[in-house]
Every structure is written in C-alpha cells, then in structure tokens.
Amino acid sequence: xxxxxxxxxxxxxxxxxxxxxxxxxxxxxxxxxxxxxxxxxxxxxxxxxxxxxxxxxx
Numbered sequence: 001x002x003x004x005x006x007x008x009x010x011x012x013x014x015x016x017x018x019x020x021x022x023x024x025x026x027x028x029x030x031x032x033x034x035x036x037x038x039x040x041x042x043x044x045x046x047x048x049x050x051x052x053x054x055x056x057x058x
Contacts, residue, residue, distance in 0.1 A: 004038035012038055 004012075012034035017023070020030070 004035060004042070008038055009035050 009031060013030040016030045016034055016037075017027070
C-alpha cells in the first residue's frame with residue numbers, strides 16, 4: 001500500500017491544529033506530525049512502508 005495521500009495528511013494536520021487551539025505559527029509542524037502519525041498507524045496495521053512494494057513480483 002502507498003503512503004498517506006496529501007488529502008489524508010491535510011485532514012489529519014487540520015485536526016491536530018484544531019486540537020492545539022488553532023495557533024498562528026509552525027503550520028509545517030502539524031503537517032509533518034500528521035504524516036508521521038499516519039505512517040505509524042499504517043505500520044501498526046501491517047502495511048509496508050511506501051516504496052517497499054515497488055519491486056515485488058506481480
């Protein structure tokens with residue numbers, strides 16, 4: 001399975017930003033935190049990290 005989509009990251013980052021009280025700075029912090037959390041969730045579900053399935057036989 002591929003990594004999280006931009007839309008998934010955007011949605012998660014928005015929720016993290018709202019939960020943090022909608023601060024006016026460090027917006028990229030929420031983006032990277034959201035991406036990291038989504039990758040961690042997928043890893044816990046057993047999905048391979050992005051890029052590791054590119055060379056698997058079909």
